[in-house]
Amino acid sequence: MTYIIHGATGAQGSPVLAAMLAAEKPAVAAVRTQDALPDGVASVAVDLADAGSLAEAYAGADGVFVHLPMGPPEQSLQYVEAIATAVAKARPTRVVISTSGQIVDQPGSPLQAPDDSPIATLIRRVSDTGVSTAVVATRLYLENLLLPVVSGPAKLDGVLRYPLPAAFATSWISHRDVADVVVRLLTDHSTAGVVAVGALPGLTGPDLAAAFTGQLGREMAYEAITPETFGELISPLFGPEASAPVVGLYQALNTQEGNSITSDNSAQKLLGIQPRTVAAWLADVSL
Template sequence: MTYIIHGATGAQGSPVLAAMLAAGNPAVAAVRTLDAVNDGVASVAVDLADAGSLAEAYAGADGVFVHLPMGPPEQSLQYVEAIATAVAKAKPARVVISTSGQIVDQPGSPLQANDDSPIATLIRRVGDTGVSTAVVATRLYLENLLLPVVSGSATLDGVLRYPLPTAFATSWISHSDVAEVVVRLLTDHSTTGIVAVGAHPGLTGPDLAAAFAGRLGRDVTYEAITPEAFGELISPLFGPEASGPVVDLYQALNTQERNTIAPDNSAQSLLGISPRSVEDWLANVPF
């Protein structure tokens, strides 16, 4: 058995690789350069734009975990074409796709990804190959709260600042909790289609602040800031080009009442897997 894990050195793939290995599954890190992987970890060099290199990696695989890196739509669609072509040729036993926070399970919502978007196209194209496929649909990652401009103000000033309204409920989820779901879906093919992951009911800003207060041992309040103000805070960290899409996302979210998963297709309902509380997640976060 072999499981191919894309992005194995990044925020999404690294926890999946670690969880697979911890469970005794023979996982292989699919990376651009082999020297990016720690010694002793099986790895394969791939090019997401090269269907040939992907098909070679996928051949005989029991599972493939893949997500689209951030980038312009034109580049992402090139990756989609290569991935789908490789899956159709190599026919791995299973493919699990992460939406990376893009919404694909709320038809009719303004937040729903367009049918011709890279993520929707990837899901459709891979599904058309006939390979057993599951999609992990996330919302917002708890790790976003660890940005220095967010956690730093909570630690120093007792104020958790984030670009969402105070009462805005979100199905927050950590990368490690997503990895638990991915491992199940890679190794157990009984569930296919979209599996939504995240807190349900959703968590509000004051809920997050209360969790930070417990972890830091001090009072922490929540303060909603504008997406534009958040963009100014993160621009020195990521640059204006990378910050722009983030601002656009939060501008869109601010037009809605919530950003939560539905219980019917949740990991809680379909798999019996619930995410940890924010308090439990923070207990393992160094400050």
């Protein structure tokens, strides 16, 4: 019995691997290079574009956790083809897919990922194999607030600046909370389909600032900045090419009134799992 965890050295996979190991589940890190893993962690070398290497890793697995890395659509679709082909061949007992913040559970919304997008194609192709599949649908990650261009001014100036209107409510979620849901879905197959994770009701900019006030011990204000300004701030960190789709995301979000999950398919209702409060999350991270 094994559980294959993709991206186990990254922001999404690492908390899942840690949570699985904490639950004493036989988790195996699926990575391109095994050098970055701590000693004693079981691992398998895979190429996300090579269906053969993926099928070997998935063979006999009780569960697979996978998400698409950031990259151009052509590359992502290559990954989709390899993953779906491997699942169809190896037939692991369960597959859990993270949307990485892309929206797949709001049909009719301008924010909904198109049917031919890599994430929608991955979900459809894997589901069509007949293998039990669950999808973890996220919105925005709280870890975004730890970027130095966000947390730095918060600590120095007492102002939390982010490219969303103050009244814009979002179902913010931490990677650790996502990992808790993934572990449940990997090990308990009673729930399939899309499970949305995040705060209910959604949190606004002032809600976030209030949590930062409690953590930093000083009064915090929230200030909305434009997506373009945010892009200028993050470009030195990630480069212009990687920053462009981020700017595009926030431009799209700024045309909407909010970005919250619904209760009907939430982890709160389907699994009885409540996410940590922002204050609890802040107490566990380093600002």
